[in-house]
């Protein structure tokens with residue numbers, strides 16, 4: 001059954017678990033997530049970005065979501081818009097059956113320029129005013145994602161500011177977070193606390209203190225009823241880098257967010273954990289492997305099936321690690 005983010009994360013808060021939000025662009029990814037949810041008896045958040053909507057078209061996404069809910073009637077599914085850049089983007093997602101939308105007003109509509117307070121509160125409140133009338137949940141974002149290490153905004157795919165950011169922008173201020181939630185009434189709040197989007201998060205092996213846990217803790221203490229969202233939560237596993245590079249890929253060595261750090265976040269109020277890069281890497285590794293071991297192969301199913309299975313395995317591992325497993 002389709003449920004809202006509010007319903008799902010209220011349950012997660014009550015039972016002390018986190019819920020991974022996996023991105024999809026196509027049928028293979030949707031089926032991989034659902035197979036993982038079924039295997040582990042987990043509720044899931046399936047999210048689609050503006051890029052996914054452009055790639056697959058809203059009608060296709062809508063029917064895919066209807067289809068997975070029909071196939072897996074026993075799995076609670078929240079269908080979420082990832083990084084909506086304007087109220088109109090959120091409204092059209094709702095029209096396509098999304099039960100939750102992110103209005104990311106931390107950046108202006110171009111998705112690059114850090115926005116000021118009035119802009120962020122304004123667009124976010126416009127969305128909550130409308131969405132809540134229809135029982136749809138809203139995620140907002142306060143603070144700008146980027147690397148604390150270098151001060152640089154997200155470099156590759158994903159969404160984040162371009163160029164150098166101050167440490168001030170890179171960590172959400174707890175007092176501002178309280179004001180923001182009071183003014184906008186968001187159900188969930190994405191905060192900046194040390195993660196960034198994409199594969200290239202850290203240039204060194206993180207020493208275990210890479211997330212600003214005190215910031216998460218403080219915001220959670222002041223806003224116990226607002227569910228915290230951690231973007232840029234891929235772990236960028238070494239074995240997935242190795243498979244890609246073993247079969248012709250050229251990914252420079254990089255580090256992501258260790259799963260144990262995310263588990264600490266969940267203990268401190270993080271409820272929604274956004275993961276896309278890990279699944280992209282899991283699929284790409286298998287596609288490279290099959291094609292390089294079988295250069296004569298041209299049936300897409302021959303590489304998409306192992307790709308799906310690799311994504312399912314990644315999703316199962318996260319659902320288990322975040323204690324989502326068994327909560328369906």
Ligand code: G3H
Pocket residue numbers: 023049050051052082083157158159197276277
């Ligand atoms: O935050 C970004 C997600 O990984 C989606 O990326 O905009 O390339 O679809 P995308």
Ligand code: 13P
Pocket residue numbers: 023082083158196197198199230231232233234235274275276277278
């Ligand atoms: P990753 O790039 O770390 O997977 O983050 C995805 C994300 O935050 C989507 O909103």
Ligand code: NA
Pocket residue numbers: 047081082083102139274
């Ligand atoms: Na989101």
Ligand code: ZN
Pocket residue numbers: 083158159197231232274
């Ligand atoms: Zn994100």
